[in-house]
Amino acid sequence: MSDAATGRASGVSGGAPALTGGALLLAGFALALSNFMVVLDISIANVSIPNIAGGLAVSPSEATWVITSYQVAEAITVPLSGWLAQRFGPVRVFLVCVALFGLCSALCGLAPSLAMLIFFRVMQGLSGGPLMPMSQTLLLRVFPPKQAPQAIGLWSMTTVVGPIAGPLLGGTLSDTFGWPSVFYVNIPVAIFCGFVGWRMLRGQEMATRKLPIDGVGLALLIVFVGAFQIMLDKGRELDWFKSTTVIALLITAVLGFISFLIWELTARNPIVNLRVFRHRNFATATITMALTYGAFFASVVIVPLWLQTNMGYTATWAGYTTAFNGVLAVVFSPIVAMLVRKYDPRALVWFGVTFLAMVMFWRTTFASNISFGLMILPQLAQGFAMPFFFIPLMAIATALPPDEAASGAGLINFTRTTAGAFGTSIATSVWEDSTARAHASLAGEINDPSGVLTKIGASGFSPAQALQQLEGMVQSQAVMLATNRIFFCIAVVMLAAAASIWLAPKPKGPVRAVAGH
Secondary structure, X not given: OOHHHHOOOOOEOXXXXXXXXXXXXXXXXXXXXXXXXXXXXXXXXXXHHHHHHHHHOOOHHHHOHHHHHHHHHHHHHHHHHHHHHHHHOHHHHHHHHHHHHHHHHHHHHHOOOHHHHHHHHHHHHHHHOOHHHHHHHHHHHHOOOOOHHHHHHHHHHHHHHHHHHHHHHHHHHHHHHOOOHHHHOHHHHHHHHHHHHHHHHHHHOEOOOOOOOOHHHHHHHHXXXXXXXXXXXXXXXXXXXXXXXXXXXXXXXXXXXXXXXXXXXXXXXXXXXXXXXXXXXXXXXXXXXXXXXXXXXXXXXXXXXXXXXOOOOOHHHHHHHHHHHHHHHHHHHHHHHHHHOOOOHHHHHHHHHHHHHHHHHHHOOOOOOOOHHHHHHHHHHHHHHHHHHHHHHHHHHOOOOHHHHHHHHHHHHHHHHHHHHHHHHXXXXXXXHHHHHHHHHHHHOOOOHHHHHHHHHOOOOOHHHHHHHHHHHHHHHHHHHHHHHHHHHHHHHHHHHHHHHHHOOOOOOOOOOOOOO
16 A cells, blocks of 8 residues: 555665765654654644633534544545655655644644634644655665664654653643644644755655556545544534434445445556455454554543543643553563564454453443542553554554555554544544433432432532532533443453454464554
8 A cells, every 4th residue: 555664665866875974863863753743643632622622612522523533634645655655755745744744733723713623633634644654764765774673663662652742742731831732842843854854865865756546546535434434523413313414424435435445446556455355364453453443542532531521630630641551562562572473463462452351341440539540550551452452463464465565554554543533433422422311310310309409508509509519410420420331332342353353364474573553
């Protein structure tokens, strides 16, 4: 799918001298930092959703569109990465995307409404998607072969540190300077990466060639993914299938998907190589990835929302809590990478996903008086399990013929990103519906509500204040019940995903760990 991800060029234009010394280190740092900036933006807004909702006068579930719109837009550009690199050159694509990412970040912070913010987040995602493969391609281009592993190690580390830094930085900035600052923080980074890239990499451009682009396939991809995502985001607001708009979006998504499959399987130069699904290892890994990551990312969004809207956490403290997700992931990633070479990767994936499911079941026992210390324990546990899920699963998925490896890597990353967006939309919608049902049930079970109000009023509250206090208690417990139910559903989905990995064939020999997003 993305030839750019392989780091190979069709040719090199000019005879520019190779970068050495400080220039090489500066270029490598700028490329890794640009990747960090894009990865950071996936998680930096998670803890800022309540602040964004309050600032733009929308509900928290509507504000989550800020996350899903970015992810879907980023995913759509993944299939274009290889074509863009060969048609215009990876250096030009990198520089243009960095500039656009910085500009769109500024516009996100200035957005006066949710609609404008979502539009600029879409543009930000479209410009950020190619930065990931382009930065990796250029690292392999400018660093000598002997130093390439260290360069990719630096690049990969940014993908691990990003999910830790995102919640911490997002929460602190939101509480200190307001929600627009979580987008403004990208501006100096984009300026630095763009300037260094322009100064250091201009002479490292690769030869370009005119290639046909599958415009029909790209259009169908945008139509079916976009229609389905909009349906998920707007479904609850429009009362789901009682709305002709929702039905029309679903029909559009289904017809678009079917047309996309037919076109891509028959096109001469498909934008997405669907034929890789004939490999059972890849097809199984893709299913496991979609189920697990969709459920996992939904939990990553729900937790800070719950902490801030129901538990009284500030964005900063919600960021502190969720950042623990990545602590043990950093520690165990190199360990799991070694285990993949020695043990059946299917067993490692099964262990990791099952462990994640057990953590989600653990969360179903939480009550509204849980302490901060107890809240970080499941976050740490998730960080331990994630490398066991992700690293061996990517190794299984990319065990493909050399000419299909790039397509497989791009396709499974596209699946991961869209699954995260879809999972987030479904989970937040179900969470709100479940809260409303739990609220109605609890309100109907209050014994002698007049007596309860009288007792509250005896503490010095007026009748209106007493009613507000009672309503607050009922709502708090309703949200807690709904949150536990969501985690139960997430756990069940993860158990199904853990079982699905055994459909993959057993590797015939040792497999290698794969760096990826």
